Amino acid sequence: MSIPTTKPFTVFVEGNIGSGKTTFLEHFRRFEDITLLTEPVEEWRNLRGWNLLDLMYKDPAKWAMTFQAYVSLTMLEMHRRPTTTPVKLMERSIYSARYCFVEHMMKSGVMHPAQFAVLDEWFRFIYQQIPIDADLIVYLKTTPSVVYDRIKKRARSEEQCVPLSYIEELHKLHEDWLINRVHAECPAPVLVIDADLDLSQITEEYKKSEHRILRQAVDVVMN
Numbered sequence: 487m488s489i490p491t492t493k494p495f496t497v498f499v500e501g502n503i504g505s506g507k508t509t510f511l512e513h514f515r516r517f518e519d520i521t522l523l524t525e526p527v528e529e530w531r532n533l534r535g536w537n538l539l540d541l542m543y544k545d546p547a548k549w550a551m552t553f554q555a556y557v558s559l560t561m562l563e564m565h566r567r568p569t570t571t572p573v574k575l576m577e578r579s580i581y582s583a584r585y586c587f588v589e590h591m592m593k594s595g596v597m598h599p600a601q602f603a604v605l606d607e608w609f610r611f612i613y614q615q616i617p618i619d620a621d622l623i624v625y626l627k628t629t630p631s632v633v634y635d636r637i638k639k640r641a642r643s644e645e646q647c648v649p650l651s652y653i654e655e656l657h658k659l660h661e662d663w664l665i666n667r668v669h670a671e672c673p674a675p676v677l678v679i680d681a682d683l684d685l686s687q688i689t690e691e692y693k694k695s696e697h698r699i700l701r702q703a704v705d706v707v708m709n
């Protein structure tokens with residue numbers, strides 16, 4: 487069913503490191519009416535030969551600003567990428583960049599306030615000038631200790647030095663944003679998924695969101 491759409495029904499898939507975002511998106515791979523945009527981690531690991539992700543984890547004080555500036559650029563490119571399908575699922579967004587990761591780097595003192603101010607000015611300009619809002623946010627809600635164990639098992643090299651405290655702080659920032667709604671921007675409804683469930687059980691949980699996403703998508707496209 488290829489219905490010409492001006493703006494696709496846009497879903498941001500948000501959650502802590504290791505919360506299963508990529509797995510969630512892959513669950514929708516079989517639907518031809520959905521465009522999946524996974525996080526461009528490989529671009530962050532190789533920008534003209536530089537592994538910005540590794541540099542950031544190894545020396546956050548020196549590289550956090552550079553890394554987040556590039557992450558935001560790659561996320562903006564994904565927000566702006568034209569899609570022909572009625573539904574678009576994106577892994578994270580320029581909002582989690584600002585409200586979770588950049589926020590943490592500023593609050594923890596890893597990023598100098600002047601550097602934070604520059605990133606915040608860029609975020610405000612983009613938010614005011616470019617329509618990139620979601621129609622729905624899927625929040626893969628997890629317990630820090632659960633995702634911490636997954637990160638250790640997944641063993642992505644750059645993340646091996648990530649302490650549990652960082653995961654706990656990121657969790658709190660996701661809760662502030664998506665449950666307590668402390669930020670006014672991006673007022674999309676939030677669908678909370680219990681992403682602590684392990685792979686065998688979580689498909690049922692995903693199916694619940696499948697119905698919600700596809701039904702809302704048809705409504706949006708048909709109205």
Ligand SMILES: Cc1cc2cn([C@H]3C[C@H](O)[C@@H](CO)O3)c(=O)nc2[nH]1
Pocket residue numbers: 503525527539557561578579580582583584587645
């Ligand atoms: C939008 C956004 C995504 C994102 C991911 N990351 C890190 C967390 C993980 O270790 C890795 C892949 O998500 O990149 C980050 O530091 N800052 C980010 N900002």
